[in-house]
Amino acid sequence: MAISAQPLLKVESLHKRFGAAAVLAGVSLEVPRGRLVSVLGRSGAGKSVLLKCLAGVLSADEGVVTFDGHVLSEGDAAARADFRRRCSVLFQGNALFDSLTALENVALPLEQTTRLTEREIRARSLEALRQLELDAHSDHYPGELSGGMQKRLALARAIVTQPELVLFDEPTAGLDPLRRNAVFTMIAKYQRQFHFTALVVTHDVPEALVASDRVALLEGGTMCFQGTSAEFSASTDGVVSAFRDSEAALGTALSSIRRGEVVPSEDT
Amino acid sequence: MVRSVGRHTLTLVHTLGDFALFTIRAFHEAAGSRKLARRVVCSMFEQGVRCLPVIVIVGVFTGLVLGLQGYHVLNKFGSESLLGTLVSLSIVRELGPVLAALMLVGQAGSALAAELGMQRQTEQIAALETMGVSSHAYLVAPRLIAALIVYPLQTAVFCCIGMWGGSVSGTMLLGLESGVYWSAVERAVEAHDVRECMTKAVTFGLLTVALCAYQGFHAHRSSAGSGARAVSASTTRAVVMSSIVVLAADYVITSFLV
Amino acid sequence: MKQGKLELLVGGFVLLGLAAILYLTVKLGAGSFIGGDHYTLEARFDNASGLNAGCSVHVAGVPVGRVESIRVDPGDFSAIATMTVLSGLHLPTDSMASIKTSGLIGDKFISLSPGAETECLKPGDRITMTESSVDIESLIGKMAFGGVDKDKDSTKDSAKTSLP
Numbered sequence: 001m002a003i004s005a006q007p008l009l010k011v012e013s014l015h016k017r018f019g020a021a022a023v024l025a026g027v028s029l030e031v032p033r034g035r036l037v038s039v040l041g042r043s044g045a046g047k048s049v050l051l052k053c054l055a056g057v058l059s060a061d062e063g064v065v066t067f068d069g070h071v072l073s074e075g076d077a078a079a080r081a082d083f084r085r086r087c088s089v090l091f092q093g094n095a096l097f098d099s100l101t102a103l104e105n106v107a108l109p110l111e112q113t114t115r116l117t118e119r120e121i122r123a124r125s126l127e128a129l130r131q132l133e134l135d136a137h138s139d140h141y142p143g144e145l146s147g148g149m150q151k152r153l154a155l156a157r158a159i160v161t162q163p164e165l166v167l168f169d170e171p172t173a174g175l176d177p178l179r180r181n182a183v184f185t186m187i188a189k190y191q192r193q194f195h196f197t198a199l200v201v202t203h204d205v206p207e208a209l210v211a212s213d214r215v216a217l218l219e220g221g222t223m224c225f226q227g228t229s230a231e232f233s234a235s236t237d238g239v240v241s242a243f244r245d246s247e248a249a250l251g252t253a254l255s256s257i258r259r260g261e262v263v264p265s266e267d268t
Numbered sequence: 269m270v271r272s273v274g275r276h277t278l279t280l281v282h283t284l285g286d287f288a289l290f291t292i293r294a295f296h297e298a299a300g301s302r303k304l305a306r307r308v309v310c311s312m313f314e315q316g317v318r319c320l321p322v323i324v325i326v327g328v329f330t331g332l333v334l335g336l337q338g339y340h341v342l343n344k345f346g347s348e349s350l351l352g353t354l355v356s357l358s359i360v361r362e363l364g365p366v367l368a369a370l371m372l373v374g375q376a377g378s379a380l381a382a383e384l385g386m387q388r389q390t391e392q393i394a395a396l397e398t399m400g401v402s403s404h405a406y407l408v409a410p411r412l413i414a415a416l417i418v419y420p421l422q423t424a425v426f427c428c429i430g431m432w433g434g435s436v437s438g439t440m441l442l443g444l445e446s447g448v449y450w451s452a453v454e455r456a457v458e459a460h461d462v463r464e465c466m467t468k469a470v471t472f473g474l475l476t477v478a479l480c481a482y483q484g485f486h487a488h489r490s491s492a493g494s495g496a497r498a499v500s501a502s503t504t505r506a507v508v509m510s511s512i513v514v515l516a517a518d519y520v521i522t523s524f525l526v
Numbered sequence: 527m528k529q530g531k532l533e534l535l536v537g538g539f540v541l542l543g544l545a546a547i548l549y550l551t552v553k554l555g556a557g558s559f560i561g562g563d564h565y566t567l568e569a570r571f572d573n574a575s576g577l578n579a580g581c582s583v584h585v586a587g588v589p590v591g592r593v594e595s596i597r598v599d600p601g602d603f604s605a606i607a608t609m610t611v612l613s614g615l616h617l618p619t620d621s622m623a624s625i626k627t628s629g630l631i632g633d634k635f636i637s638l639s640p641g642a643e644t645e646c647l648k649p650g651d652r653i654t655m656t657e658s659s660v661d662i663e664s665l666i667g668k669m670a671f672g673g674v675d676k677d678k679d680s681t682k683d684s685a686k687t688s689l690p
Contacts, residue, residue, distance in 0.1 A: 057394045084400035095395035097387075111302055112401040161399075306529070309536050316539040360550070421543025428546045457554035458580050465550070 006069060008033040008165060008197045009054070014063030016049055023049045024060070025221030031165070036191050036198040038208040040243065041218035047201040048092070050218065051169050054199070055089045056080065067165075085113065087165040088158035092173055094150050096142040096157070102129065103138040106157045113161070128160040129153075131193070147175075151183060159194055166191075168200040172207065180204050184211040205244055209233060217243060290404070290485070291412070291478045297402040298409030307406070311414035315376040315477075319422065322371050327426040330363055331355060331433020338434075339442045348444055352452025355434030360461050364427040365468035366518050369476060372422060373510040377480035380411055381506035384484030385499035393485070408481045412474065419473030420466050427465065464525050471517055476510040483509070563613040564591060565649035569623040569636065573658040574605035576634040577625055583609045583636045584626075590615055593636060606652075609636060616646040624657030634659065 009031040016024040023046040031037045041047045052058040054065060056072075065072045067087070070079045088109075096105050106125040110116055116124070129135045132152045142150055151171065158166050168187065172180040184207045191198045202208050208215060209229045217225040217232075217240055225232065225240045232240060242249065298304055338354040384407060387393050396403040431453055438444040483506035490498040571577075574596055583591035591611035599606050611617070620641030627634055638653075647653070 052394075055394075055398045057397060081400060084398065087398075089395065089398040091391045091395055093390050095391040097392060109399040109401065112406065113399060309533055312536045312539070313532050316543075317535045320539060320542075356554070360554075417540070418543075420547065421540060424546035424550055425543055428549055454554055455582065457550070459551065462550045462554065466547075 006033075007031055008068055009199065010066040011050075011054070012064045012066070014050070014053060014065070015061045016046070016053055016058065017061055022221055024053070024063075027063070027218065027221070027223055029216055029223055029226065031197060031199050032214070033164075033197055034195060035213040036188060036200065036211060037214045037216065038200045038202055038212040039216050039218055040203060040205060040208060041201075042243070043203060045218045046221060047203070047218055048169055051089075051167050051199070051201045055087070055167055056084070057089075085161070086163055087167065088161060088163040089167045090151075090154050090158050090169065090171060092170040094142070094154040096150060096154055098142050101139050101141055102134060102145070102153050102156075105142065105153060106160050109157065109161050125160060128156045132156045132190075148179060148182060152186065155186065155190065159190065159196065162194070163196055165197045165199065168198060168202075170201055170203075172202055172204050180207050184208070187211065205246070219243070287478070287482050290408070290482050291474075294404040294408040294412055294478075294481075297405035298413070301402070301405040301409065304405075304410060304413075307410035308413050308417075311410045312418055314379065315372060315411075315414050315418040316421065319372055319375045320425070322375055323368055323422050323426050324429055326367055326371050327364075327429035328433040328436075330367060330426075331359065331430035331435075332437045334358055334363075334430070335434035335437030336441070339438055339444070348438075348442075349448050349452060351434070351438045351444060352431075352449040352454075353456035355438075356431050356453040356456050357461065359430040359434070360427050360457055360465050362518070362522070364430060365423050365465055365472060366514060368423045368426040368469065369419065369472035369514045370511055372419065372473075373476050373480070373507055373514065377476055377510050378503055378507050380477070381480040381484035381503045382499055384408075384481055385487035385502045388485065388487045389495060389499060403485075408478075408485065411477050411481055415473035415477035416470060420469040423465060423469035460525075464521070467525065468518060468521050471521060472514050475513050475517055479510050479513060480506040482506075564610040565613050566594065566608055566610050567617075567647060568650070568652040569607045569609065569656050570599070570652060570654050571605045571607060571623075571625065571656050571658045573661070574607055574625060575659050575661065576627070577605075577607060577636070577659065578634070581633060581635050583611060583638060585615065585617075585638045585640065587637075590638075607636065611638075617641075618643040619645045619647055619651075620655065621647065621653060622655045622657065623653045625659040627660070627662075 007030040009029075011027060011029040013026040013028055014024050015022065015026060027046075027050055029037075029039070029050075039047055039050065049058065053060040059074060067079075067083050070076075070082070072079050072083055097108065100108065103122075103125055106128050107121050110121045110124060114121075126135065126138065129138050132155060134149060134152055134156060137145060137149065137153075142153060145153060171183050171187065175183065184204075187198060187200065188211045190196075200208065200212065209232060212229055214226070214228055215232045216223050219239050225235060225237060227235070232244065235241065235244075334355045335351065338351050338358075339348060342348050342350055342354065384393075387407070393403045393407070396406055435446060435449045435453075438449050439446040483502045484499075487498045487502040488494060490501045577593060577596060579593055579595050581593045582589045583593065591609050594608045594610055596605055596607045598604070607623075617638060618641040620643045622639045622641065624637050624639070625634055626637045641655075
């Protein structure tokens, strides 16, 4: 995989405030082309807010987002439209349209944003479904599919436009460990198959470390770590190790409780 | 005190402007939307076919009760022959457009506010935007266009059924000659009455459906927070405000047209 | 639901609605004069109070037309009513137009009483032999104050036959 020196997506000092609460206070991030990057962080650390700011669902208060060398700003509609065409988002709840069949869901972005003929749209949508092993369910409604199939259907809808960048918002939220593995396997597999760049926002550390090329840790509104998975595992930084070694911390806390010591409860 | 008046006025102006922009954007962006006709047909099914039974039932009973009440009042003056005039003018000028619009708000408007609210909560609207699809054109415009077609049709059906209901109570229950009733109806209703009726129907359709869509679409702005509460709050607001708007707009149109 | 069935139902609904609109506009809204040819006549009244555009025009109690508009003649301040009458009906030139009321408080209408001339009124002609509205209020007023017997001229004034 050829990787150019310039990152596909570059975020510089992004700020986002909700009333008095500053959720993002100067977030910077680089996503190299063709890589799978995970943004880790505690629940409520602002991971989803970051992703929504990047996707354009929320608008950031300050900061510069550069996509493929072009700065995305509020006023530049052409750059935004170009970004939308080349970027897809997979939402936490899949955001599938329940009144449309699987095939219609996948065809929707092509139908509404391209000038392809009906036949081309149908062919490409069926191809996307086939690649995600959903071709047997093309006439089913999302409600009739299992959770994993819905996730794959959402991914099919995301990749049908052949995006260069796919943003994943908590793809494993609320899944058991086996399904978490399956989802990360799916992301890694198709990321290599379709050569897209992936940015995954998650709080599942072990899975993310194994699957990702690079990880970043969002804490207190800023990125307190960026590097490869190996660097993350080896880091001695206090915040990183606390997050990484949460199981060990749990063990320590539990043994303290068993000994009858008072354990300060952290905010969640 | 003065400050709060000022603040509320500003909020009101801001909301009205936002609402107008929302409606205009839906029509403006609908121009380039593919397969719009198909979505309009689906919306027409929701607002038209699905709501027809309630329109028919309410229409019949409105006519029946008007016939009954009107007959007893007119009987005192010995002018039962004017029953057709009373029933037809009441229904065509006022009750038809207003009651049909209220029924449509109750059935189709609430459903559409809840559906859009739910789509907002499950990020379907955000998903459309990230795909580069205008959610105004995809979700709102078909409903508005359908309303412009469906409301006048439903109102006309309501009026015809209502006048028939009036004739049933007048002729079958109270023994008025059916010819007397219908000739009074034909003499009373003028072209400008029908025009007024249709003007009201189109206006109510546009206002109520745009309002319901606006409320559902912005369910996430609700002060009730997010989730099911926000959807229920926005649906309630959509129905209540639409009903008020129907009656207020009725007064305004009547005072301008008559 | 299948798209085809959906379209069928929507189509049925639209046809039903259109039929209802058609009924309202054609059968009721335009009265019974649509289609039938008609011509216009004018009539000059001293007083046309209570008469509106849309009031019906009768001959021998049968509706044959309607009042289209009413205006004031700036020359002599009389009321000019324009009405349409079925074209099959040829009225003699000495026909008389009077404003009548159906019942005590009912609608006003114009009643045309055909004359005896052999020549007929042409479209756009003006009927000058007319009988104005009876002002019921002043009639009642005069009855209450005993003015009817004493001053017959003034009663006549409010409902007099104006001749050319």
